[in-house]
Amino acid sequence: MKKDFPVFINTDADEFVKARAKRHELRLKMLSSKEKLIV
Amino acid sequence: MKKDFPVFINTDADEFVKARAKRHELRLKMLSSKEKLIV
Amino acid sequence: MSATVQEVVHAFLRTYYERMKTNPSKLSNMYASTAELTHVNYQQLPSDDSALDFFLNDTLPTVKLTGKDNINKFFTRNNKRVNDLKVKLNTVDFQTTGASHKSILLVTTGELFWTDTPVYRFCQTFILVPLLRNNDIYDISNDIIRFIPDYLQEIEI
């Protein structure tokens, strides 16, 4: 196993980027549905 | 120790909210400094 | 010459995650007979992946199992999902542990996903215990996965 992180297992950077884009869209959708941010 | 999470230790919800607001501001600042999002 | 702890850790991680892909029904062979496993509660996930709730929440429920037999049934029953698991490992930390410091505690962080799902951020902790008859071979005695929500999840209206 190479020691440089990140390490992709059963996937690659391209496929990962698409899956992370899905999460990003959901986060933006959720953000826009909030009337006020309490952080 | 009460078993309901979250549990605040050496702090309380009010102080925590202020610290999280600091992180939120930094995230927004960082986001606005990015020319393009690759997610 | 025995492998260093770091070499053991890296070889273990590669074997563990790749076996999910190639042979999930044999994954339980990596666990000790009295091992404890806290893993994705596949039974609580909707069978239809397009269900919005499945995606909107950025954490997943977990379930706790004890014993190699139960762990074997778990991975066999959820074979299809386990087989499709894809992982990006971001970090690994490790220490030696146990009475003679021959066992290994390791903590990974990363993101995982399945075909057509968004990513889920996780932290996974293992304890590896060397076999008595061969200190170069390790069993998993403990395995805990915990999903970590994005801070936006906690923002309230």
Added chain:
Amino acid sequence: MSATVQEVVHAFLRTYYERMKTNPSKLSNMYASTAELTHVNYQQLPSDDSALDFFLNDTLPTVKLTGKDNINKFFTRNNKRVNDLKVKLNTVDFQTTGASHKSILLVTTGELFWTDTPVYRFCQTFILVPLLRNNDIYDISNDIIRFIPDYLQEIEI
């Protein structure tokens, strides 16, 4: 009647984090003589808290120490920072471990901060080992903290 594992875990967490506040120099008494600790590398933090770099990155560097004496020196040297630590614990998972399952593996997630700093999201793993002379008292044999970046940190221009 002995305490349940869950009671031990909850009592431990309260004691551990509160001792940071009340008496960080005595924190090392909770560790076994050969304990290993991976904790915040306070030496790599700027002495001036207003330094922008300190805040912008949402993870912190860690350092690995071995042995109760070194752990004691570490907490004593960084007394001021340790004393000011504030924690929001979000989750705790635990399993039993060790040859007779009398030890406890526990994993917490949460956010921590200090006066005037933003929050840092973390995952912390402990192994608690009962004393031979009194199984109701536990030493920390392992303690690993790992900071978890927000996904925005990984967005590139």
